[in-house]
Amino acid sequence: MKNLLYLKRYVKMHPDNRMGWYLLGKEYESDGQMGKANYCYNRAGDIYEAFEQSQIPADVLKQYEAEVMEVARTRERKIRRRRNIMFVVLLLFLLTMRSIGLPAADDSQMAQAPGQTSSTDDATHLSGNGNHSAAQAESDATPPGYHAPLSFTAVAIAAGSSSAGNGLSQYIAQQIQDTQPELAAVLGMEQSGNWLLWKHTLPVAYTLAEGSKPGQIDVQSYNAKACRCKPGQPAGASTQAGSWMQEQEQLAIMQTALANYETTRAELPTALGELDRSFPSNWLSGTTPVMNTSFSALQPYPLDDSAMVPEQGFSGDTQKLFASTLGNRPYFTKPLEIIVDKKKHRLGLVSGSILLRNYPIGLGGDRTPTGTFRLSIKVMNPNGKSNGEFGSRGMQLSDTNYAIHGTNEPDSIGADESLGCVRMKKEDVEELFDMAPLGTKVTITSDVLPDDVSVPQKRYTSTKQPSQDQTDPSRTYHWLN
Known part of the structure; x- marks a missing residue:
C-alpha cells in the first residue's frame, strides 16, 4: 500500500x-x-x-x-x-503579532476595522521578516490594494475566539505555497459541533492583498467581535462571494456524479451528456453552464478517496476556470453525502465536515432503519403525478423498500408518522434531487446534525434538457410510507 x-x-x-x-x-x-x-x-x-x-x-x-x-x-x-x-515562520509571526500591542482580551483581532481609529493599525502588513506598518482604511470599506475580481476561500472562524487567528494562519500557509492573487477574500464559516456551516451568505472575515514590498501581505480584518464595531465589507465582495459559492456547489455535484459513475461502471464518462440521461441513468438531474465549462478539466478527477487533483492546482487555460478559488482548484475535496439524523429529524447534505444543507424531515421512528445506503433510483413523480403521496420526487435507498421522497402531508414534517421512509417538504426534496447525484452515499444515524435548519433563500436548480425524462411511466412506486 x-x-x-x-x-x-x-x-x-x-x-x-x-x-x-x-x-x-x-x-x-x-x-x-x-x-x-x-x-x-x-x-x-x-x-x-x-x-x-x-x-x-x-x-x-x-x-x-x-x-x-x-x-x-x-x-x-x-x-x-x-x-x-512554514510552521516555524507562522509560529514566529504569531509571536511577533502578540508583541506589537494587540489587545490581550482577543487574540483573534488581526487588524483594526475599517473606518475606525485607534493606537492599533487598521491594516497589518505581513512578510517573512514580520514587518508592521499603519495604513488608513477607506471610508467605503474598500481595502488597500483592492482589485476585482477577488479570489476566495472559506475557513472556520469562531467569532470572539483565537480560532480566527488559526484559520488565518492556515490561509497564509497555503498562500506561501500557492501563487498569490492580487486580492483574496477569506470567508468565515461558523462551527456547530463537528460541522462547518456553509450558509448561503458567508461574511468576509479577512482580505489579503499584495503589499508594497516583495513577499509582504496586507491583512485587513472585518471581524465585528474583534473591533467591537460594525465593519463594512469589501466593495462587491458579497455578490462575488455568492457567485463563487454557487459555482463550488456545482463543481462538487458534478465531481460526485463522476465518482459514483466510476464506482458503479469501473470507468469514467467521456462526455457530460452521459451523466444527465433519462431515467434510470439520470446520474445528474440536469446540468449547468459551469459543469459544461469545467467537465473536460475535471473528468479525470472525480471526488473520491483517491482523487488525484494536482496538488499545486491546474495550469494554463484550465487554471483560468478556477481562478476565483485560492489555489486555482475546486474548493470541495470530498464527495457529497447525505446524513439522516433520526433524533433531530434533520437531513444534511455534507462534503467531509462541511454542512451545505440541513433540511427538516419526517420519519417513522423505530420503523426507519439505520445504516448506510446509496441512492439507487431517482425518479420524478413516483406516483405518476406531482401531488401524490410521495410528492414530486423520490430517491430509493439501495435495494430496500425505503426512500427519501416528498409528501402530500406537510404537517408530518418533524414527526414520526411514516412507515419508515424519509419525508421532505416539496421545495426541499426538489433541491436535494438536483444536488445529490445517483449513487450518493446515505447514512441514517442519530444525534449528529445541528438543530438549526439551513437552506438558502435562492434554491439550487439545474438546467433540465428537454430530452431528459426522469419519470418512470412503467411503474407506480409503493415504498413504505
Whole structure:
C-alpha cells in the first residue's frame, strides 16, 4: 500500500507519464481494485500494451518502479521540510503579532476595522521578516490594494475566539505555497459541533492583498467581535462571494456524479451528456453552464478517496476556470453525502465536515432503519403525478423498500408518522434531487446534525434538457410510507 501512495503522488506530479500510470495500475490490480486499475491502464495507453504483450524482464520493471518511487519520496521529503519551515515562520509571526500591542482580551483581532481609529493599525502588513506598518482604511470599506475580481476561500472562524487567528494562519500557509492573487477574500464559516456551516451568505472575515514590498501581505480584518464595531465589507465582495459559492456547489455535484459513475461502471464518462440521461441513468438531474465549462478539466478527477487533483492546482487555460478559488482548484475535496439524523429529524447534505444543507424531515421512528445506503433510483413523480403521496420526487435507498421522497402531508414534517421512509417538504426534496447525484452515499444515524435548519433563500436548480425524462411511466412506486 505504501508503493501505491508513492505512485499516486508521482502521477499527480507527472500526469503525462504513461509508465507511471501503468505501474499505478499494477498496484491497484494487485490490491484487487480492478476499476481503478483499468482507469490507470487507459491512461497508460500503448505502454500498457507494450508491457503486457512483450517479455520484458521483471527486474527492469522493478528497477523503473524503484526510480519512480524514489522521485516521489524525494519530493515528499522536500514538501515535509517546506511545511516545517512554514510552521516555524507562522509560529514566529504569531509571536511577533502578540508583541506589537494587540489587545490581550482577543487574540483573534488581526487588524483594526475599517473606518475606525485607534493606537492599533487598521491594516497589518505581513512578510517573512514580520514587518508592521499603519495604513488608513477607506471610508467605503474598500481595502488597500483592492482589485476585482477577488479570489476566495472559506475557513472556520469562531467569532470572539483565537480560532480566527488559526484559520488565518492556515490561509497564509497555503498562500506561501500557492501563487498569490492580487486580492483574496477569506470567508468565515461558523462551527456547530463537528460541522462547518456553509450558509448561503458567508461574511468576509479577512482580505489579503499584495503589499508594497516583495513577499509582504496586507491583512485587513472585518471581524465585528474583534473591533467591537460594525465593519463594512469589501466593495462587491458579497455578490462575488455568492457567485463563487454557487459555482463550488456545482463543481462538487458534478465531481460526485463522476465518482459514483466510476464506482458503479469501473470507468469514467467521456462526455457530460452521459451523466444527465433519462431515467434510470439520470446520474445528474440536469446540468449547468459551469459543469459544461469545467467537465473536460475535471473528468479525470472525480471526488473520491483517491482523487488525484494536482496538488499545486491546474495550469494554463484550465487554471483560468478556477481562478476565483485560492489555489486555482475546486474548493470541495470530498464527495457529497447525505446524513439522516433520526433524533433531530434533520437531513444534511455534507462534503467531509462541511454542512451545505440541513433540511427538516419526517420519519417513522423505530420503523426507519439505520445504516448506510446509496441512492439507487431517482425518479420524478413516483406516483405518476406531482401531488401524490410521495410528492414530486423520490430517491430509493439501495435495494430496500425505503426512500427519501416528498409528501402530500406537510404537517408530518418533524414527526414520526411514516412507515419508515424519509419525508421532505416539496421545495426541499426538489433541491436535494438536483444536488445529490445517483449513487450518493446515505447514512441514517442519530444525534449528529445541528438543530438549526439551513437552506438558502435562492434554491439550487439545474438546467433540465428537454430530452431528459426522469419519470418512470412503467411503474407506480409503493415504498413504505
